[in-house]
Amino acid sequence: MPVKVIIPTPLRAYAGKQESVELQASTVGEALASLTSRYAELKKHLYADDGRLRSFVNVYVNDEDIRYLQKDATRLREGDTVSIVPSIAGGAQS
Amino acid sequence: MATKTEISTTPAAASQTAVTLSNEEILRYSRHLIMPEVGMEGQLKLKQAKVLCIGTGGLGAPLGLYLAAAGVGRIGLVDFDSVDLTNLQRQILFSTTDVGRPKIEAAAERLHNLNPDIQIDRYETRLTSENALELFKDYDIIVDGTDNFPTRYLVNDACVLLKKPNVYGSIFRFEGQITVFGYPDGPCYRCLYPEPPPPGLVPSCAEGGVLGVLPGIVGAIQAAETLKLIIGKGEPLVGRLLLFDALAMRFRELKLRQNPECPVCGNHPTVTKLIDYAEFCGIRGEEAPAPETSVPEITPKDLKSRLDRGDDIFVLDVREPHEYQICNLGGRLIPLGDLSRRVNELDSSREIVAHCRSGKRSAEAVEFLRKAGFRKVLNLKGGILAWSDEVDPSVPKY
Numbered sequence: 001m002p003v004k005v006i007i008p009t010p011l012r013a014y015a016g017k018q019e020s021v022e023l024q025a026s027t028v029g030e031a032l033a034s035l036t037s038r039y040a041e042l043k044k045h046l047y048a049d050d051g052r053l054r055s056f057v058n059v060y061v062n063d064e065d066i067r068y069l070q071k072d073a074t075r076l077r078e079g080d081t082v083s084i085v086p087s088i089a090g091g092a093q094s
Numbered sequence: 095m096a097t098k099t100e101i102s103t104t105p106a107a108a109s110q111t112a113v114t115l116s117n118e119e120i121l122r123y124s125r126h127l128i129m130p131e132v133g134m135e136g137q138l139k140l141k142q143a144k145v146l147c148i149g150t151g152g153l154g155a156p157l158g159l160y161l162a163a164a165g166v167g168r169i170g171l172v173d174f175d176s177v178d179l180t181n182l183q184r185q186i187l188f189s190t191t192d193v194g195r196p197k198i199e200a201a202a203e204r205l206h207n208l209n210p211d212i213q214i215d216r217y218e219t220r221l222t223s224e225n226a227l228e229l230f231k232d233y234d235i236i237v238d239g240t241d242n243f244p245t246r247y248l249v250n251d252a253c254v255l256l257k258k259p260n261v262y263g264s265i266f267r268f269e270g271q272i273t274v275f276g277y278p279d280g281p282c283y284r285c286l287y288p289e290p291p292p293p294g295l296v297p298s299c300a301e302g303g304v305l306g307v308l309p310g311i312v313g314a315i316q317a318a319e320t321l322k323l324i325i326g327k328g329e330p331l332v333g334r335l336l337l338f339d340a341l342a343m344r345f346r347e348l349k350l351r352q353n354p355e356c357p358v359c360g361n362h363p364t365v366t367k368l369i370d371y372a373e374f375c376g377i378r379g380e381e382a383p384a385p386e387t388s389v390p391e392i393t394p395k396d397l398k399s400r401l402d403r404g405d406d407i408f409v410l411d412v413r414e415p416h417e418y419q420i421c422n423l424g425g426r427l428i429p430l431g432d433l434s435r436r437v438n439e440l441d442s443s444r445e446i447v448a449h450c451r452s453g454k455r456s457a458e459a460v461e462f463l464r465k466a467g468f469r470k471v472l473n474l475k476g477g478i479l480a481w482s483d484e485v486d487p488s489v490p491k492y
Contacts, residue, residue, distance in 0.1 A: 064347060089290075
């Protein structure tokens with residue numbers, strides 16, 4: 001299934017400076033796996049050591065949070081947009 | 095979603111029959127008064143409203159200005175910082191002549207000049223777990239215009255505990271997030287993000303920065319939401335996370351749900367009082383020595399005298415190309431992110447001094463190179479900032 005993954009500004013540095021990536025996937029898990037295999041550095045920013053999605057990173061399919069769908073197993077349809085939305089705090093440099 | 099629930103922002107209007115507008119106020123607020131959505135009723139609600147703004151920086155500036163202009167009767171300001179030159183690119187409350195003044199003083203003066211009829215409460219203090227509940231309790235609405243994770247979780251938890259709405263906005267480079275937390279039956283910040291990022295994973299100053307107008311737009315949206323909550327009109331930004339991308343000039347909206355397992359507002363809360371938010375965010379206190387001090391260093395003065403002496407030293411600049419354009423020490427530019435790929439460009443037999451802006455990224459570079467087998471590699475202590483201070487003040491700081 002061709003889908004679009006939107007990369008947020010803070011993570012673009014780890015994803016070839018892309019704003020979005022088009023890829024083939026039938027679930028959210030597949031889409032993220034495909035993304036992190038393309039951009040290995042992104043992996044540690046998305047997943048904790050135990051393999052779970054980090055708690056300051058949310059993933060949406062269109063406008064729905066996958067935590068309230070079927071999480072990684074959430075099915076994707078052609079043309080769906082997957083958004084990665086990490087928490088941002090502002091400008092403090094400490 | 096509970097869009098119909100009106101926040102009880104003020105004591106019942108009936109008991110406040112004494113509150114009226116003077117003729118001058120009627121003229122001042124005429125563009126509100128002639129709109130039925132605000133009208134006299136809404137304007138009197140604004141006059142009786144009490145809003146606490148956490149932070150008077152980029153977000154707090156447009157927020158404070160619009161709330162004051164709109165006639166919000168009591169505005170509390172919390173900040174402990176002083177105005178510096180780098181603030182003026184976006185913090186439109188302040189003027190060049192304010193540099194060096196406490197923000198709270200400059201902000202209160204500016205808002206008072208804009209609207210002398212309203213009360214401005216100044217709290218020149220850092221918001222802490224010890225003072226937050228006491229500070230918040232007198233206000234109807236809290237607006238989060240802070241710039242760091244510990245304070246954001248603190249503001250959230252205090253608002254949930256006191257059942258007060260928290261008008262949230264945050265920014266990064268050219269992206270913003272805005273929503274209203276703490277509304278009856280609505281989600282809170284921890285429903286959205288149960289935990290903050292560990293400090294090491296927060297984008298460093300290399301990727302930081304912010305488009306000056308971005309907090310202007312986000313803060314103005316926070317002001318609009320605050321005014322709507324006060325007058326009880328329209329559809330509040332509850333249960334919706336508004337994302338704004340100034341570069342693409344695009345708004346998107348995501349659904350936000352209350353998490354039944356939320357540790358602070360869920361069915362079985364485990365956070366029932368304010369905690370140590372620095373600890374929660376993995377920050378052990380600002381005085382703690384940073385790990386990078388463990389790599390071998392050279393001071394700017396020592397590097398200068400060795401270069402002047404003609405020692406064979408390879409200066410490696412690990413900043414980004416756009417930073418190199420601001421100023422440089424004539425070193426070879428290999429951004430930290432490219433270092434592992436371009437390590438073959440370096441000669442391990444030569445002595446290498448790595449530097450960045452402040453010494454943090456170059457410490458990572460030194461550590462990486464030492465692990466890669468480079469023996470003679472040093473970190474320039476304090477980076478270009480220290481070089482400017484200690485060796486050559488003609489090099490600009492940024």
